[in-house]
Amino acid sequence: MTTTGKAAPAPARAAGTPSGAILAVVCLAQFMVILDVAIVNLALDRMGESLAMGPAELQWVVNAYTIVFAGFLLLGGRTADLFGRKRMFLTGLTVFTVASLVGGFAPNAGTLIAARAVQGLGGAILAPTTLTVLVTTFTDPKQRGRAIGLWSAVAASAGAIGSLAGGVLTDLLSWRWVLFCNVPLGVLLFAGAAWALTESAPAAGARRRLDVTGAVTVTAGLATLVYGIVGVREHSFLSAPVLVPIGVGVLLLAVFLVVETRAAEPIMPPGFFRHRNVALANIIALVGGTAMVSMFFFLSLFLQQVLGYRPIEAGLAFLPLSIGIVAGSGVSTKLLPGTGPRLPLVAGGVVAAAGLLWLSRTPADATFLVDLLAPTVLIGLGIGIVMVPITAAATSGIPPAQAGLASGVISSTRQLGGAIGLATLVTAAVAHASHLAEAGRSPAVALAAGYDRGFLLAAVLIGVGTVVSLLTPGRPATPATAG
Template sequence: MPTGTSPARTAPGRVPVPPPAPGSRSAAAVLAIACAAQFMVILDVSIVNVALPSMRAELHLSGAGQQWIVNAYTLGFAGLLLLGGRMADLIGTRRAFLGGLTVFTLASLAGGFATNGAWLIGARAAQGVGGAVLAPATLTLIMTTFTEPAARTRAMGAWSAVMAAGGAAGAVVGGVLTQYAGWRWVLFVNVPLGAVLLAAALVCVRAGAVREGGLRRLDLPGAVTVTAGLTSLVYGIIASETHGWGSLAVWGPVAAAVVLLAAFVAVEARAAHPLVPLAIFRRRTLATANMVVVAISAAMFSMWFLLSLYLQQALGYSAVRAGLCFLPGSLAIIVASRIATRLLGRTGARPLLLTGLALSTAGFAWLSLVGGHGSYATDVVAPFVLAAFGTGLATMPTTVTATSGTAPGEAGLASGLVNTSRQVGGALGLALLGTIASHTTAARLAAHPGDVRDALAAGYGRGLLVAAVCTAVAALIGLALPRRRPAS
């Protein structure tokens, strides 16, 4: 066995397959494939944000329809992520990865040919379903390939940096494609990338350990109740934009979500093979880190969305120019992720997390002061970089904390929980902050009908101020993480 690796552990009912050595070429290939797939998933979020105004104009969408292009993806993603993460444990990471990647690629192809809003929104929902299986599989590949702590930390640092790179590339590539080739190419671009990754995964990713009778062990009642519950919760909050917070269209789905998620907990407590063993939440680090991820994601997802609209609709920037404006913040996330990777072994997760969230909170609060007649140089770039750097500093140690100490048979579950927290947080944040921005803009226009740019800026600024509250809450939750420093 190569020096520095730990013996491969085998869960009951699994066929043992030793992971490749962390420094081997096969391990490097697996890391590259996992990071590239995660890049594609994150790219799809940011690349679509820049194209939203063009999609709305060509397909004659309302403001709510425009937001549904983002929300449909998030609903499919967030609703199925727990099941998607568990699939890697039940049918094998390789099968889950290939299946999720295939669905994601085909849905991207279908979305590019959309001729109306319903078609595009349906394709985006299908992308979310594929991503719900694919995203946890990328993290599970890393967790099961890199078993030695230092190697796993470096691999997760690369994975976190790639997420930021996806945001940077998506904003720029989305702007270029939208302006010079048309918005359809922000979806078509996933097709060749997906085909290359499928070919590479077939060659480089081993079949790995597969639970015998995995699908027969699937907790179908648990899968149905948690998927329906999460979807209903996100839908109810999204509906608040068009129906108002006092409407039955909002509180009906929210109430249904509460009932369904309570039923899910009851099912899991009695299931022989639960989808999510409730005992996993007894780990304080896992539970705390996932709550932090929810709050951080609510702020970050909303920031990309609100800033994209502010730059294009309030300041009148073109798609390309708006995309280029995201580069400094995205690069700040990459740099911060690399710094966090180097410091994590010395300081532990807690100091990095709290420092990063303090910087993010200050950045979001500063960013909320944007004006309708301001400029990128004076109103956006400095607070944007500050918020992004702080988030990058906090994200990687939070992911490591949430997935550390996981048994091999629960690697997919831990990955699914992290990604579920990220996507549910993003969905809730986007729905809540987007609604707050819309209502603020509408109220401002009612008071000052001719002041459109200032009304838009006021709405986006109010949403960004709430983002600062989200990261402040994340910092308070992060205080519950243990103070201990990790072993070198």
């Protein structure tokens, strides 16, 4: 364990600071980080035209952020426990904001990709710290449930809003503004966090000593694994550029598990996943992340490549989904304190799967009102309902001294699931579309059928997660205890 004393870390709230101010700070920070996962998607074509980037370089505008973000999430969450939540919040925010500014001014592809990688590092420090601050500030179960509900709604809707914002900024201003928009947000957040947050203190007798070997192996393992997985978009699954990094990543993660059983102060205590809620929540998040990231990707391409939407039109088409997420989170927040995680997890999974199954029947000549509006609202509702209990379960029963670790683990699981899912489902969708094109179908019909296959597979994965949800407790989750 990393703590030897009995005193719990100090709460994140400064004396006299309204809890609403802290909630606003952490929600806005999480919004900014998740926004950047999606906001560049609708700007990629303009980036390519401006900086003479081909498809191979453009994919690294997305992958550089994803790989570094996923690789450093666990380490980022643990540093918040060891070195102070406020300090690491401000550090991650500064790195993220400066990298956004540099990326916005990028004169060439190399600078842009490097800036996106550094953005990912800042996000990996900032994202788990926001959840750590939240769960250590709101200790009352009902208040925590409402806070996690709002945080989850903001995080889930940021992906859809990112698509809208990316389209609007790219069409009306320039692709550079999908990065510049983070700068005023970052400055505002820095001022708010400096005022609202107080520094956490380690438990009495604790030593701020990082498990260096564990940190290096888990970070390298996650980053290498994700690197191999995203390589499926360019190479076949059985090719060396894919299998070698995946194999190295798995080996490094195996070394990490061995190291953690022998380390005096492990970055992840061996008994961490003995918490039933935590283990099940991370399994569901892995499967759910696989489905949801793929859904956003396929829907964005369907709107633009099949239906011919402009970036701003495609962005606006995501609005009903965003509204559904907010509404679903509101429903789940009210249910969770009385029912526990099982009911909202199962209900949300069924609703999201139904929406994806509906979407998987979308024709190439679809219209938004007839074919897309209802299923996207259902998907949004399902996502919103599920996000709250997953986050609550993943952080319940965890000692405050491990809150950052729990936050980093659930965030890392979602990202790993997203990377695995996108690579796997894109491969399946492209193969199906290619088969139909070779059989003589028109390009639009073949593309639509390929994306529909992706929606169908995402629905199946949500179904798997829903079955796992039946194993979660049917009673309210308990808050973390001091330790």
